[in-house]
Amino acid sequence: MTDIHQIAETTGHPNADLLVEIEHVVFGYDASRTILNDVSLSFGRGKVTAILGGSGCGKTTLLRLIGGVHPVDRGTIRIDGKVVNARNAAQLFALRRRLGMLFQFGALFTDLSVFDNVAFPLREHTDLDESMVRDIVLMKLNAVGLRGAAYLRISEISGGMARRVALARAIALDPELLMYDEPFAGLDPISMAIAANLIRTLNDTTGATSILVSHDVQQCFKICDYAYLMSSQGKVVAEGTPRQLNESEDPQVRQFIRGEPDGPVRFHYPAKPLAEDFGVTA
């Protein structure tokens, strides 16, 4: 395996407490719309950190930037002290071997079985013989409670099971950093509780650092050590432990945590005055 330390662009020493550091990042998919507007966040080693915020506030984009899918417009992202350079393919691929990502809907390969999906990263990145691959895959599937489903096709499993298979695939290579993109979206209460429990348990047993992107406040607060709240303008508006955020008096934090339909985040999309739209004159 390529040593990331030899090829990464180093601008500082690894921080003993922080695995991922995001500093003053600005990003937009095109010049007309800024998604992330000068955001700075840091993620402690071995911790579960949640990024909360409404739909479209840039949470998933932030994960993609950490994974180097897009280059940032301004600012820096460091993983273990090394700047993520999305234009350096060799560095990115070395970096991504240390990451595991759970996509919103699993992103499982539909032409492969459950077993082969979990075996995929092992077969691509290691020279392990098939008996060893089999043992590791069954261990990972056992960790997510799906050893018995190893030989099912992806079309034969439910959405909740698919998320767990994707989790088993994400941890196949024992990554240092696990990123979860909306792991609770579309799950029934039991599957949601299973997913939340797995995220916490896997984090504690593997010693990995977890970044959890979600808008499900209650589930996130049950399992995370620290949380950031992002606004629809792509800014971090609050941060703290779940308890600190729960006790916050900030109207924006309170509206989001309590799920109030109106408040600093308006119910109505910006529009012309009602009278003008309906042609009513005073």
Place this chain on the structure above:
Amino acid sequence: MTGLVSWLGQRTLEILRILGHHATFLVELIRACPAALRRPYFVVAQIHAIGNLSLIIIVASGTAVGFVLALQMYYALVTYGAAESLGLIVNLSLTRELGPVVTALLFAGRAGTSLTAEIGLMKAGEQLAAMDMMAVDPMSRVLAPRFLAGVVSMPILAILFSSVGILGAYVVAVLLIGVDSGNFWSIMQSGVDVRRDIGNGIIKSIVFGFICTFVALYQGYEAEATPEGVAHGTTRTVVIASLGILMMDFVLTALMFSTP
């Protein structure tokens, strides 16, 4: 006037951007081929998926074309007392033109659309993004094996199409109409040049396989990640690949058969 110049400028820039994008994609695809060749089992699996599974439509169409060609040619030739040339004309028509062209058009419809839909849906389901995040290059793991399989499968299918077409023509001409069997085969043997006729037909089919597979993969990879985007991508694959095949056929025919 300023508006016209501005419009022309915008269109020109847009065309250049599209061409540049295609060229970049092609370079990336070709650069990924050596990595795909190092794991030939993926290429073989794709040859099975897009080559073997096209066999039925190719064999059925080839036979039907052979039947019709023999009938039509016989009616035309018998008027001039040249019915004995039937075998030669059928063979030249199939190996030089109909084999490569019709096979490529069928290939675009059968395998091309399937490739576009598959890649487009993989993109829509974030499978390609997931692969990328697992430090696996989708270009060499997914696209290049399909590209190589398409380029390899096309000439084999075209040869098969021409072969069953000739057999179909034999059935109609010899068994049904009563053309002399020995004459049917011997004039073919003496009038068909392996390098000039069959060889050029194979070269054509390799070029058409390249066009079809490249267009199908590009349209799938660049399709918008929505059901409409994938639907538009598959339609564009058939239209662009078919037009590309027909235009390239004219160019290749002019180059290959410019002298009698």
